[in-house]
Amino acid sequence: MENLNKRVKHTLQREIEAVQSLQKVIGEDFEKAILLIKNRTGKIVITGVGKSGFIGMKMAATLVSLGHTAHFMHPVEALHGDTGLVSDGDVIIAFSFSGGTTEINRIVSYLKKTFTVSIVAITGKCDSPLATQSDACIEVPVVEEGCPLNLAPMASTTASLVIADLIASALTSPDSFDRKHFAKLHPGGSLGLQLMQVSEIMLTGKLMPLVREETPMQDVLKEMSEKKRGITGVQSGDDKLVGIITDGDVRRFLMKHSTINKKVARDAMTTHPKTIQEEETVEGALCAMKEYKVSNLFVVNSDDKLVGVIHMRTILDEYVV
Incomplete structure (x- = not known):
């Protein structure tokens, strides 16, 4: 030895x-x-x-x-x-x-x-x-x-x-090759998680599950089924995100009220939903989901305007699996 x-x-x-x-x-x-x-x-x-x-x-x-x-x-x-x-x-x-x-x-x-x-x-x-x-x-x-x-x-x-x-x-x-350039060349794996921003992989526009506060619950369920995210955001008249409705929210609502007739999104939504900034990293989004024990996060910009939604499954498929 x-x-x-x-x-x-x-x-x-x-x-x-x-x-x-x-x-x-x-x-x-x-x-x-x-x-x-x-x-x-x-x-x-x-x-x-x-x-x-x-x-x-x-x-x-x-x-x-x-x-x-x-x-x-x-x-x-x-x-x-x-x-x-x-x-x-x-x-x-x-x-x-x-x-x-x-x-x-x-x-x-x-x-x-x-x-x-x-x-x-x-x-x-x-x-x-x-x-x-x-x-x-x-x-x-x-x-x-x-x-x-x-x-x-x-x-x-x-x-x-x-x-x-x-x-x-x-x-x-x-000066000519920064973190954004590096991230562009490393979209996968742990580097992708650390460098890619939420704004680059979030769902936007018509792909986002969204309803209004006054939307009938039948239409809320239709939106959730069509968008296949297990969630929908609820917007006020000034387009602010005021709540979310998840599959779990719907089950709990039905156990309490037995019917969704004459009910609207406002009646079933969870208020003060967790959100994440669009410039946050994908790794940061994943950590936030684990901390909040959620699988979706709605994304807002610096003016707190709703711009997208990100799903845990998207992150796992893209960077982990």
């Missing part, structure tokens, strides 16, 4: 050192690479093989999620047709820690001859064959991998992954 702990701590320390050494990376060469990528007229195409390929895939996914047009291209597949992905004006980001990977150098050489592209190398050696073919080189300054045999890439892959994130950060300005 003592030897195990020693190996693990050795690996951890080498990876910490690798990340810390990246402070040296943020300089003239890094800025040159960023300018090449920013000033491109085409896409960002990322390539790498082996573990560097996985880092390239992750980088492409990160860039796309931040609104950049980026693709991963496997160098071997590229030599068999996938170069159709590349166009003039693209920037090619090539990962190879050794800088001597045959597949990477071959595809980079081909792309330079065939297309008008810029090459950014991310490598451990800026005097390597890959670096000499590139327009900009970002060096990964890793001396020791941290592998017990010092053979398997560990510290270098960690450092390369961080460099990929540094590039993504440098390319993404909050």
